Amino acid sequence: MITMALSKGRIFEETLPLLAAAGIEVTDDPEKTRKLILATNQPGIQVVLVRATDVPTYVQHGGADLGVAGKDVLLEHGGEGLYQPLDLKIARCRMSVAAREDFDYAAAVKQGSRIRVATKYTQIARQHFADKGVHVDLIKLYGSMELAPLTGLADAIVDLVSTGKTLLANRLREVEPFMDISSRLVVNQAALKLKRDRLRPLIDAIGAAVAKD
Ligand SMILES: Nc1ncnc2c1ncn2[C@@H]1O[C@H](COP(=O)(O)OP(=O)(O)OP(=O)(O)O)[C@@H](O)[C@H]1O
Numbered sequence: 001m002i003t004m005a006l007s008k009g010r011i012f013e014e015t016l017p018l019l020a021a022a023g024i025e026v027t028d029d030p031e032k033t034r035k036l037i038l039a040t041n042q043p044g045i046q047v048v049l050v051r052a053t054d055v056p057t058y059v060q061h062g063g064a065d066l067g068v069a070g071k072d073v074l075l076e077h078g079g080e081g082l083y084q085p086l087d088l089k090i091a092r093c094r095m096s097v098a099a100r101e102d103f104d105y106a107a108a109v110k111q112g113s114r115i116r117v118a119t120k121y122t123q124i125a126r127q128h129f130a131d132k133g134v135h136v137d138l139i140k141l142y143g144s145m146e147l148a149p150l151t152g153l154a155d156a157i158v159d160l161v162s163t164g165k166t167l168l169a170n171r172l173r174e175v176e177p178f179m180d181i182s183s184r185l186v187v188n189q190a191a192l193k194l195k196r197d198r199l200r201p202l203i204d205a206i207g208a209a210v211a212k213d
């Protein structure tokens with residue numbers, strides 16, 4: 001059996017056409033069933049539904065042979081034990097610094113003052129500010145990051161931006177987009193060796209579907 005880990009929502013939906021191009025159809029709808037193991041039209045391939053942030057962990061430890069995860073999630077995880085053969089070019093967005101409209105980010109950065117940044121993406125944020133030589137106090141959050149500058153918890157946030165609607169709705173300004181994000185196919189390195197005959201054609205078919213788009 002080949003097991004693929006996907007998260008519900010945009011990753012599942014945007015991966016479906018790539019699987020279809022490889023001849024794989026998921027026969028259950030994750031929005032209609034409470035099942036976490038979904039069958040496909042191929043008896044030897046199943047899909048498991050996990051949290052987006054858990055996909056690398058499942059694949060790293062062999063709970064799944066392969067999966068789809070955002071670059072953001074992979075950078076936070078570290079990518080240990082994972083082979084990353086394909087950028088699937090789905091779930092595209094960017095990682096940005098955002099702040100209140102009245103916060104002078106450029107001046108704060110130039111003056112070399114310490115800034116307080118709230119984020120779910122502490123590894124990515126730490127690396128970004130280290131590259132800029134900016135002193136930063138990071139505050140780890142698990143969601144609703146937009147609230148942090150509005151309540152005085154932080155000067156700025158590091159978060160994903162796509163249309164910019166979430167920032168706009170909360171009167172925040174994108175002050176520094178710094179990384180393009182898309183989702184990658186990740187494969188367990190041991191599984192790639194042991195199940196190579198089945199995994200390689202699957203990876204190649206998905207790769208061909210990405211190239212066609
Ligand atoms: N607004 C967006 N537009 C496009 N892609 C996005 C957007 N937000 C997140 N993504 C990408 O999609 C991936 C999955 O996001 P999704 O919102 O489905 O899960 P999540 O809620 O972040 O994860 P979890 O359930 O673990 O908290 C993210 O890791 C990111 O790479």
Ligand SMILES: O=P(O)(O)OC[C@H]1O[C@H](OP(=O)(O)OP(=O)(O)O)[C@H](O)[C@@H]1O
Nearest residue numbers: 009093159160161162163164165166167
């Ligand atoms: O720039 P935007 O298009 O507003 O997207 C950005 C938002 O999307 C993500 O959240 P989440 O996955 O909760 O948002 P969504 O599913 O509502 O897009 C992210 O954490 C931002 O809050």
